[in-house]
Structure formats: C-alpha cells, structure tokens
Amino acid sequence: MSDERLPPRGDELSSWKALLYEKGVPVILVILTLITVIVLLAALAVIVGILPTQ
Amino acid sequence: MSLTSLMPFVSVAIMFVFALLVFRRYAVRRGLHLLLWGIGLVMYGLGSFAEAYHAVAGFNAFVFRLWYLFGAMLVAAWLGQGTVYLLVHRRIGGVRIAHILMAVLLLGSLYGAFKVFSAQLDPSLMPGESLSGHAIVTSGVRILTPFFNMYGTVTLVGGAIYSAFVFWRRRILPHRMVGNILIAVGALAPALAGLLSRVGLTEFLYLGELLGAILMFAGFLQATVEATEPQRQASEVPQLP
Numbered sequence: 222m223s224d225e226r227l228p229p230r231g232d233e234l235s236s237w238k239a240l241l242y243e244k245g246v247p248v249i250l251v252i253l254t255l256i257t258v259i260v261l262l263a264a265l266a267v268i269v270g271i272l273p274t275q
Numbered sequence: 276m277s278l279t280s281l282m283p284f285v286s287v288a289i290m291f292v293f294a295l296l297v298f299r300r301y302a303v304r305r306g307l308h309l310l311l312w313g314i315g316l317v318m319y320g321l322g323s324f325a326e327a328y329h330a331v332a333g334f335n336a337f338v339f340r341l342w343y344l345f346g347a348m349l350v351a352a353w354l355g356q357g358t359v360y361l362l363v364h365r366r367i368g369g370v371r372i373a374h375i376l377m378a379v380l381l382l383g384s385l386y387g388a389f390k391v392f393s394a395q396l397d398p399s400l401m402p403g404e405s406l407s408g409h410a411i412v413t414s415g416v417r418i419l420t421p422f423f424n425m426y427g428t429v430t431l432v433g434g435a436i437y438s439a440f441v442f443w444r445r446r447i448l449p450h451r452m453v454g455n456i457l458i459a460v461g462a463l464a465p466a467l468a469g470l471l472s473r474v475g476l477t478e479f480l481y482l483g484e485l486l487g488a489i490l491m492f493a494g495f496l497q498a499t500v501e502a503t504e505p506q507r508q509a510s511e512v513p514q515l516p
Contacts, residue, residue, distance in 0.1 A: 246452065250443070250456070251515045257428060257463065259470075260428055261425055261428055268421050269416075
C-alpha cells in the first residue's frame with residue numbers, strides 16, 4: 222500500500238489542515254509551475270524581440 | 276517622497292538581515308549553496324540600495340550600473356546557482372555539473388559586468404520615477420538580462436517547487452514544504468513585476484521586489500525551523516534552504 226494518502230508524519234493536523242495539505246498543496250504547486258512557465262515564455266519573448274527589454 | 280520610493284528602503288533592510296542569517300548558517304554548516312544564496316541576497320540588497328539611493332539623491336551613473344548589474348541582471352541567476360549546488364549532484368567526466376554551470380555563470384557575470392560598466396547611459400529615457408534599463412543606450416547589454424533571469428527562474432523557482440513537491444509527496448517536514456512554497460512565490464514576485472515593467476507598468480517593480488524580499492525571508496525562516504526528532508529521521512531528501 223502506498224503511503225501517499227497518509228497524513229504528514231510527526232505532525233498532528235486538524236481535518237481542515239489535512240484537507241488543505243492533501244488537495245491544496247498540489248493545486249498551489251501546479252499554479253506556481255504555470256506562472257513560472259509564463260515568466261519563462263515572457264523572457265523568451267524578450268530575447269526574440271516581441272517584448273522590450275527591462 | 277512617494278510610497279513606491281520608500282519600498283526599496285524596506286527591501287534593503289530585509290535583504291541584509293536575510294543575507295547575514297544565511298552567511299551565519301554557512302559559517303556553521305558550510306555548503307556552497309548557502310554561500311551562493313548569501314551572495315545572491317547581497318546582490319538583491321545592492322539592487323534595492325541603488326533604488327533607495329536614486330529615490331533620495333537622484334540619478335547617479337555608478338549607482339545605476341550597480342543596480343542594473345546586480346538588481347536586474349545577476350541576482351536571480353546567483354540565487355538559482357545556490358539551488359543548483361543543493362540539488363544537482365551529478366557529474367560529467369568526474370566534474371560536478373554544478374561546478375560547470377558555476378564556471379559558465381561566473382564568466383557570463385564578468386562579461387555582463389564589462390558590458391554594463393562600459394555602456395552609454397541616458398537617464399532621460401527612463402519612463403517613470405523608478406530606475407529602468409531604458410537608460411542604457413548601448414546595444415547588446417539589456418538583451419543579456421533575460422538569459423540570466425531564465426536560468427535563475429528555472430533553478431530558483433523550479434528548485435523550490437521541486438523541493439516542496441518532494442516534501443509533500445513523502446509527507447515529511449511540512450514546515451519546509453511551506454517554506455519552499457513561500458520562497459517560490461517570493462522569487463516569482465519580482466519576476467512578474469519585471470514582466471509588468473517591460474509592458475510599461477514600471478510602478479509595480481519596487482512593490483514586486485519588496486514582496487519578494489518579504490516572502491523569501493518568511494520562507495527561509497519557516498524552512499529553517501528546527502525539525503523534531505521523528506521529522507529529522509524521516510527526512511533524507513534535498514532541502515531548501
């Protein structure tokens with residue numbers, strides 16, 4: 222059995238914290254990754270001349 | 276003095292305290308990642324100091340060049356290089372990849388410094404009251420910046436997101452996971468502000484840098500909270516910071 226659904230070891234989390242941990246963290250990480258990709262694309266756009274340099 | 280002009284003063288104070296704590300940690304624990312982060316944070320502080328100086332004393336060519344070199348061009352890449360030293364342990368031909376990337380970054384930084392300090396400047400070309408790279412007239416200088424910033428974004432933000440994901444997936448050290456998320460958000464704030472600056476919204480640049488300073492410092496403090504013994508035993512993964 223995978224331990225992926227177990228609560229964090231060493232911490233006693235309330236149910237809402239556990240829910241935030243299970244569902245909220247991956248959503249936050251995906252959003253951060255998307256923003257990172259946008260920033261990188263913008264930097265590429267600067268290099269190819271679409272956006273002005275800072 | 277406007278509220279925007281006051282923000283760099285706060286950023287300077289945060290960054291130099293932040294850098295001091297990281298260097299102190301380096302003195303105790305060693306590790307090239309801490310040294311590189313400390314240097315990167317000093318660069319961040321120098322960039323903010325230049326902005327604060329500009330707000331008080333007006334345009335100064337030397338201070339502008341310091342701001343552009345450290346605050347706009349190099350800071351993200353050097354912070355990211357710290358993350359590379361932490362997370363990348365592979366070797367090519369017996370040489371650590373991190374060392375190879377460090378050598379490339381060092382040469383690139385020296386070339387960037389030469390270009391910035393030999394460039395012609397025209398401060399009348401800056402669109403607002405904030406410092407802006409528009410003052411650099413010489414071609415071939417500002418185009419270097421996105422290369423450094425892309426490397427810095429991939430390594431610093433990517434490294435923090437990766438570390439947070441590893442902590443989340445393994446269900447260990449939640450304070451370090453939160454710390455890394457804060458560091459990732461904090462590193463993205465000035466990057467997004469820079470993006471807005473490029474499309475003409477220069478008033479968000481200092482705000483983004485201040486938010487970045489606050490969030491990354493908060494992330495560092497959160498991530499460096501001492502773990503309990505069970506947490507320490509469960510932790511055998513790369514850690515930031």
